Amino acid sequence: MFAGREVGTLRSMFTTPSALVGVVVLATVVVCAIFADVISPVDPAQQHLLYRLSPPGTVSEDGVTFVLGTDGLGRDVLSGIIHGSRVSLIVAVTAVGLGMLIGVALGLVSGYSGGWLDTVIMRAVDVTIVLPFMLMALVLRLALGPGLGSIVIALGISGWATHARLVRGEVLSLRNKEYVLASVANGAPHGFIMLRRILPHVLASAIVLASLQVGVTIVAEASLTFLGLGVPPEIPSWGQMLANGRDYMTRAWWVTTFSGLAIVLTVLALNLIGDWLRDYRDPRLER
Amino acid sequence: MSEAHDDGRVLLEIKGLTTAFSLAEGDFNAVDNVSFSVKEGRTLSLVGESGSGKSMTALSVMGLVPSPGKVVAGEVLLDGRNLLDMSAREMRKIRGAEISMIFQQPTSALNPTYRVGTQIREVFKLHRDWTRQVETEKVIAALRAVGMPDPEARLRAYPHELSGGMAQRVMIAMALACEPRILIADEPTTALDVTIQSQILELIRELQSSSDTSVILITHDLGVVAEMADEVAVMYAGEIVETTDVETLFDEPLHPYTKGLMGSVxxxxxxxxxxxxxxxxxxxxxxxxxxxxxxxxxxxxxxxxxxxxxxxxxxxxxxxxxxxxxxxxxxxxxxxx
Incomplete structure (x- = not known):
């Protein structure tokens, strides 16, 4: 039965062109991230000083082709983008995962218990949502100090509130379902009901939200890095490349264009997948 | 049904039960000073219109009154122990094991994301210390007891794959899985069509006589009352207006409301x-x-x-x-x- 449902999922994916495009693009990015060392033509940190700011397609004397050109220090842009996908994906996925973990847990407790606890958690959500996401991440990152870990925490904490609000809303309607009442009537304790009876229903929409959030978070990470508050400069990242390329934008358009394109395509792919997931889950939309 | 006057042992006694709600529109007692007792192996029927407090009485007994409602007075004595004085933990041991409940809408009382077998197994997980294999055997036995065809296969069915009657059988199997002493059936057949209705009532009666379970049957259907009940309590606006055995009620209803109910059948x-x-x-x-x-x-x-x-x-x-x-x-x- 479960297998049947998964076959249905796959079929729906292949019959929705936008979803297919999203999956293909994202899969490419994931493969790049995993096999960056194998795929990338040269070491992204290696400086080919003689070939600084070479346009795309330049071939060096020792036979290296700079497919997407080089940056101001003669580093290969393509290799940088391939390696940069690692940071983007890891930071975004773990940050969203962290935010989802906090948000789902608090939303579950908030919606289920109600009363003053609900009020406290929801006011905290309001406060978090009122602050602009970037500003919040920026302040948190400054408070936490440099390092990859603190970026993840800063972005994760900035994103928990939407999850908490979404989950709470769903829990409120699920809490009064007869099957939840039936579970209580069977003598089930609260923890059991929350984790086994309510959580599975909530998780699907939380995952949809997360898939859309990953895109936003990639942009946020790149923005933080662009501002010099994100990923340390020694790790290749898309935000860093954008920042470096900015100074040469009039002379060497390829540095910023291709790293920017990498961000745009990845986020677009995630949004296409997220949209499809949402539609697929919603039985009211004919598929 | 005929020997309505003989003395069974009183298993559940409810004294002066009052459940109050305080809403913006005002305070009111959804259940007002309700007293009745249920004897071992017998069926008491709570009858009344929608909003008369029948279901709220049952939920009060189970300790499941939805917020902002609250049981404010009375006693619910099961074998002399007052359920209203029990801690949440003690109450959880009672629910599902000693008193269990079946609901009006069987299809919505089953969780759509879990297989039927898993949901019955839940009751065993909560109340019995059995191995997985024993649990599976007992789940199959429970499904067989409620007349589920091919129980080994139905175990793996999801609720949406069952008809209303089959789903209600699963609910009954779940409710009776731990052999409770009291079964509260809240309009168990209202959502089912008439032929299925009689099958389900027949099933409840069979299981009741084989296990000596007491039943509190909540209904607005006097036909169901005539078929199932030993004693009847008629409720109106939160209180009991007439209580007697089933034969007397039909032969000689006294309260004008009861007479009115009879006249509308x-x-x-x-x-x-x-x-x-x-x-x-x-x-x-x-x-x-x-x-x-x-x-x-x-x-x-x-x-x-x-x-x-x-x-x-x-x-x-x-x-x-x-x-x-x-x-x-x-x-x-x-x-x-």
Missing amino acids: PVLGDPRPRLEAIPGTVPNLTELSVGCRFASRCQARIEAGLTVCQTHHPELVEVRPGHAVRCWLYSGQEVAE
Whole structure:
């Protein structure tokens, strides 16, 4: 039965062109991230000083082709983008995962218990949502100090509130379902009901939200890095490349264009997948 | 059903149960000073219109009154232990194991994301310390006991794959899995069509007689009452207005409301051209009059020329052994003969 449902999922994916495009693009990015060392033509940190700011397609004397050109220090842009996908994906996925973990847990407790606890958690959500996401991440990152870990925490904490609000809303309607009442009537304790009876229903929409959030978070990470508050400069990242390329934008358009394109395509792919997931889950939309 | 007067041991006794709600529109008692007792192996039926407090009485017994409701007075004695004094932990041990409940909508009382077998197994996980294999055997046995065809395969079915009748059988299997002493059935057949309805009632009766379970049957259907109940308590606007055994109730209903209910049931071969309806509607519980709650709809009061009904609230008075009525027509000097 479960297998049947998964076959249905796959079929729906292949019959929705936008979803297919999203999956293909994202899969490419994931493969790049995993096999960056194998795929990338040269070491992204290696400086080919003689070939600084070479346009795309330049071939060096020792036979290296700079497919997407080089940056101001003669580093290969393509290799940088391939390696940069690692940071983007890891930071975004773990940050969203962290935010989802906090948000789902608090939303579950908030919606289920109600009363003053609900009020406290929801006011905290309001406060978090009122602050602009970037500003919040920026302040948190400054408070936490440099390092990859603190970026993840800063972005994760900035994103928990939407999850908490979404989950709470769903829990409120699920809490009064007869099957939840039936579970209580069977003598089930609260923890059991929350984790086994309510959580599975909530998780699907939380995952949809997360898939859309990953895109936003990639942009946020790149923005933080662009501002010099994100990923340390020694790790290749898309935000860093954008920042470096900015100074040469009039002379060497390829540095910023291709790293920017990498961000745009990845986020677009995630949004296409997220949209499809949402539609697929919603039985009211004919598929 | 016929030997309604013999003495069974009282298993569950409810005394003065009062459940209050306090809403923005005002405070009211959804269940008001309700007392009844359930004997071992017998069926008590709570009858009344929607909003009369039947379901809320059952939820109060289970300790499942939804917020902002609260049981404010009374006792629920199971073998002399007051359930209302129990801690949440103790109460969880009672629910599902000693008192269990089946609901009106079987398809919505089953969790759509879990297989049927998993949901029955839940009860064992909560109340029994069995190995997985024993649990599976017991789940199959429970499904077989409720007449589920091919229980080994149905175990793996999801609720949406079952018909309403089959889903209600699963609910009954789940409710009776731990052999509870009391089964509360809240309109168990209302959502089912008539042929399935009789099958389900038959099943409940069979299981009841084989295991000596007591049943509290909540219904608005007097046909179901006649078929199933030993004792009946008629509820109106949160209180019991008449209580007696089932035969007396049908032979000799006393309260004008009970009579009205009887009159509104179609009978085969009945020469009446129209069914009689009780005029008016159930009063709003937040604005009850000081008098009898049924007074505004009561024809008998006008015919008897009683005025006390609108000024004084009648008590539930035993007019003969085992038959009590809350009506001025039958109490004290006001008895109309």
